[in-house]
Amino acid sequence: MSKKDKTVPTIACKVSRGMFSTEREIFIPADGGREITALVDERSVIEPKQPAPGESINGRLKVSVVEIDKKSGLALVDLPQPAFEVGSRVKVSAKLLDL
Amino acid sequence: MILSDREIRAAIKQRHILIDPQPAEEQYNTSALDLSLGEELLELRPLEELQQAEPAGVERTLIIDLAKVRMAGLLQAYAKPFTRESDGSFVLPPGKFALGITHEWIELPRRSKIAARVEGRSTLARLGLAIHMTAPTIHAGFAGRIVLEMYNFGPYPLRLRPREFAVCQLIFERLGRVPSGQIKTTYKGQKSIR
Numbered sequence: 001m002s003k004k005d006k007t008v009p010t011i012a013c014k015v016s017r018g019m020f021s022t023e024r025e026i027f028i029p030a031d032g033g034r035e036i037t038a039l040v041d042e043r044s045v046i047e048p049k050q051p052a053p054g055e056s057i058n059g060r061l062k063v064s065v066v067e068i069d070k071k072s073g074l075a076l077v078d079l080p081q082p083a084f085e086v087g088s089r090v091k092v093s094a095k096l097l098d099l
Numbered sequence: 100m101i102l103s104d105r106e107i108r109a110a111i112k113q114r115h116i117l118i119d120p121q122p123a124e125e126q127y128n129t130s131a132l133d134l135s136l137g138e139e140l141l142e143l144r145p146l147e148e149l150q151q152a153e154p155a156g157v158e159r160t161l162i163i164d165l166a167k168v169r170m171a172g173l174l175q176a177y178a179k180p181f182t183r184e185s186d187g188s189f190v191l192p193p194g195k196f197a198l199g200i201t202h203e204w205i206e207l208p209r210r211s212k213i214a215a216r217v218e219g220r221s222t223l224a225r226l227g228l229a230i231h232m233t234a235p236t237i238h239a240g241f242a243g244r245i246v247l248e249m250y251n252f253g254p255y256p257l258r259l260r261p262r263e264f265a266v267c268q269l270i271f272e273r274l275g276r277v278p279s280g281q282i283k284t285t286y287k288g289q290k291s292i293r
Contacts, residue, residue: 019178020139020200022244025171037171041243043204064209064240066280078209078280080242084170088238 008062011077012096015059016051018042024051026061031074031091038083060098068094101130102213102271115211116271117242119204126265131218133265137200137244140181140189140259149177189259191251193227199247202262205269206242212274214239217247217267227253230267237269239278245269 014027024045030036040061047059064078066089075094082088102110104127110116118132126133150159163173181189181197191197207213215237219230232248247267251257259266 017175019141019174019198020137020244020246022137022139022200022204025175037169039171039174039246041204044242062242064280076280078240078278080240082238088240 009065009077009097009099010046010060011063011092011098013045013059013061014056015045015047015061016056017053024059026059027056028061028090028092028096030085031093034085036079036083036085036090036092038079038081040079040081044080063097065097065099068097070094100273102273103130104128104132107132107271110211110213110271115208115213117204117206117208120202122203128268131268131270133220133268134217134245135202135262135264136247136259136266137202138261139200140183140249141178141198142181143174143196143198144177144179184258187261189261191228191249191257191259193251193254193256195251197249199230199249199259199266201245201247201267204242204244205237207237207239209240209278209280212239212277214272214274215241216270216272217245218270219267220265223266226255226257227251228257239274 011028016025018024018039022042023039024042026038026040026045028036044062045059047057049057051057062080066076066078068075073094074091075097076089076091079088079090083090107116107127111118122132146159146161149161153159178198183189207215216235217231217237218235219228223230229250229252230247232250237245
């Protein structure tokens, strides 16, 4: 998907090509300085263009927001597909979100 | 509760299950929906192939530390397209592992209170074809094509024709309550929480 879909929350991420041509690999900075990576469908990503092989571009990933803790500035979000390091539910900086 | 074909059809019509392309009537079973194989199949490079990239006399010892490996990077580096026959099919030999992907794209919106399980088909299993390993659950909120971990346990090579046969089935189950998190509604119209 290349057009911005404003009906769902999104999170800023780095996007590169996935294993299958319809997949993307996304990178999200997570709580505690970790980086979360996941392979997701291209339709779950808003990207200005299709990344070239080996290229990493700025994009946005469609997510579901479970909870936002305004005190800590952290948000608990559900990714459309599980991350490699954890499951589908990850804690991220709420600043990365666009609701 | 497992959804019947009538309930699956109704859920698709009401957009509680999103699927693209729309399923044909033959894809419905009494309590499941058949999905077909997509156009891509991947395999992991065998150790011998990786060793060929080393200088003469150097043997590669490959041990993947599951606690430390950056899985996405490893899979991208070690996966390669499966050899495709001139007629567009793939031949999966006995004892071969491959990664496939469904032709259909699925989304299970959280509000729908529906999750699913991907399962093989008994007919194909009789020939030794397994289509997933250990992780059949498609969680509520999932969006994407389903990756299939395929293995031929049988004695014969199997020809796989993308989009031409039902490779797996999805069994839909209803959740008791909507999963936690309704921030989208609460913050609707707000640009950001910043």
